[in-house]
Amino acid sequence: MKTNIFFIGFILVMISCSKKEKASSTxxxxxxxxxxxxxFSKSMSPLQFVDSINNEFKGIKDQDSSFVMFLNTINYRKVKDAIKQGKINQETIDSATTKIYLLSGFNKGKQFYVIDINNNKDFSDDEVIEFEKNVTENKKYQDLFEIKKLEITKFSTNKLYKQKSYLQFLPAPDYFTYKQETEEEKFMHSLQLVALKHDxxxxxxxxxxxxxxxxxxxxxxxxxxxxxxxxxxxxxxxxxxxxxxxxxxxxxxxxxxxxxxxxxxxxxxxxxxxxxxxKLVYGFNTNEVSKNYTIDDLNGNSTNLKELAKQKGFLFLDFWGTWCAPCKELTPELVKLHQQYNNQIQFVSLAFELDPKPVIEYTEKNQMNWYNGIIRGKPKSGDMSSPIIGGLRVECFPTFIILDSDLNILYRTCGGGDNYEGLKEYLSSEFE
Structure with missing residues (x-):
């Protein structure tokens, strides 16, 4: 009996130690x-127009020259998925305050907006923010608008909850571009507002x-x-x-x-x-190891980073685009670097573009006589779906990464100025 008790006690101690060890690693x-x-880069979201102003809203100022707009504070795509999975029901969503309403309009030659701060759908008890119609022509116009600390509804792990958020509401008449507009649509779009998230x-x-x-x-x-x-x-x-x-x-x-x-x-x-x-951990920072990504040249032929790196033992990756002004400014500098280090480093320029044609024209015109490839994506979209763009976290253009034949990341930087000077200093110290 004592033996059994001792054995049970030993097992309990081992389980306890196991739990403590697991907890200590979390x-x-x-x-x-x-x-x-x-x-982080501050995210900007356009407000949507309410289809029509009805008796639901009160305190409407100059109804003939104003519109009610709203900002969704939850991601409805995630909500729809949760509803389909039975994690939350539509009634719960409908009963929650998930929108911030604003009144946007013109009055006596000035533009204005009103934020329904207390969520009562009555704009008469809220502050009127007035400004000139051409305020966005001022490069520092954002500084004229106060950042508001608001309590908003969020949706996460299949639950709705309240959270403080710092939001700045700004006029944005040129946020969307329209090929054809009626006069009424043109007037409506001139009152477009966006929410800039600061938190x-x-x-x-x-x-x-x-x-x-x-x-x-x-x-x-x-x-x-x-x-x-x-x-x-x-x-x-x-x-x-x-x-x-x-x-x-x-x-x-x-x-x-x-x-x-x-x-x-x-x-x-x-x-x-x-x-x-x-085991082996792949990463995207200096002193980490890159995955062996597959890339395509401008004619659609595929290869991978290791195949390119083994040609000269080192690889110089340049992520750029013909749409990127800082990239194009550095083109003459890259040509000089290639002439200087061509015998020691395999240069590879990867353009983030939808179409290879402008890349072919640009590289030929500017004598970029090294390996040129294309990563298909919409410029300035923030699209990280490409394995190499997402895997190496290329969010700044141009980005420069230097690797050895085992794909160890030796150096990375992005942009021009001091960062580019640092790149040149690194090359000079390691390859001269």
């Missing part, structure tokens, strides 16, 4: 809304007694994560060390590897798991 970062030191989620956590900070933002193609030491600022987008991660990515912190596991809503929490049984 990090939970509590997140809250912040707009300080925002590391993101921020939290801290510890690794080996050192505190880190993490920023989280819902981008066009899913959640984005940026990390930093908690006592420093986030690197800006065009900085050499800027890194934006996605869910399931692996990140190295204090010589330990972690997987960004999941994001749980209300209250928002980020779950990060330490990887103990570590």
């Amino acid at each position: 990090i939970v970062a509590n997140l809250s809304v912040s707009k300080i030191d925002n590391p 993101y989620l921020y939290g801290t956590f510890n690794v080996s007694e050192e505190e880190f900070g993490v920023g989280v933002n819902e981008g066009l193609f899913g959640n984005e994560f940026i990390f930093k030491k908690s006592d420093t600022i986030f690197y800006p987008l065009n900085h050499q060390l800027f890194s934006k991660f996605k869910l399931k990515d692996t990140i190295k912190l204090n010589d330990k590897h972690f997987r960004i596991d999941s994001l749980i809503g209300n209250p928002a929490r980020l779950i990060i798991n330490e990887l103990n049984d570590l």
Whole structure:
């Protein structure tokens, strides 16, 4: 009997230790809304017009020259999927306040808008924001409009919840371009408003007694994560060390590897798991290893990075486009670099374009006499669906990455100015 009790006790202790070990390898970062030191590109969303102003709304000012508009605060595509899966019902959605209403119009020669701050569909008890019709011609016009801290409805993990958000409402008569418009449509479009989101989620956590900070933002193609030491600022987008991660990515912190596991809503929490049984980890930063991506030349012939890299032992990747002014400004500089390092480094320029024709014309005209390829995508769309664009996190054009024959990432940077000078200094120090 004593033997059995001892055995059971031993098993319970082992289970307990196992649980503690598992818990110690998991990090939970509590997140809250912040707009300080925002590391993300601010997202801009156009407001939609209400089909017709009816008795549902009160306090309408100059009804003949104004329109009611609204901003959806939840992603209805996600909601529809959740309804189909039976995770939430339509009645719950309909009963929630998921829209912010604004009245946009003209009055006595000036343009105005009114935000229904208290969500009562009555604009008479809200502030009237007036401004000149041509205000958007001022390059700094955004500074004239106050950032509002509003409580909005969000939808995450199949639940609706309230959250503070920092929003700035701006006139945007040229946000959409129309080939043909009636006079009535032209007037309506002149009152177009957009919402500029200034906030993101921020939290801290510890690794080996050192505190880190993490920023989280819902981008066009899913959640984005940026990390930093908690006592420093986030690197800006065009900085050499800027890194934006996605869910399931692996990140190295204090010589330990972690997987960004999941994001749980209300209250928002980020779950990060330490990887103990570590195999080869692919990444997109300096001192990491790139995957062996397949690419196409301008004639549609495929190859991969390793095949190109082994020709000379090193690979110079240039992500650019004929639509990118900074890229074109650096073309003469790239031609000089190619002439200088052609014998040691395989140059590869990959244009992010819909059609190879303008790329062929440009590369021939400017004597870009090295490997030129195309990654098909819509310029300036933020489309990260291409494996190499998404995998190497190419969000800044031009982006330059140098790899060795094993696809170890030796250096990366983007843009011109000091960043490009840093690239030249690196090449000079390593290949001369």
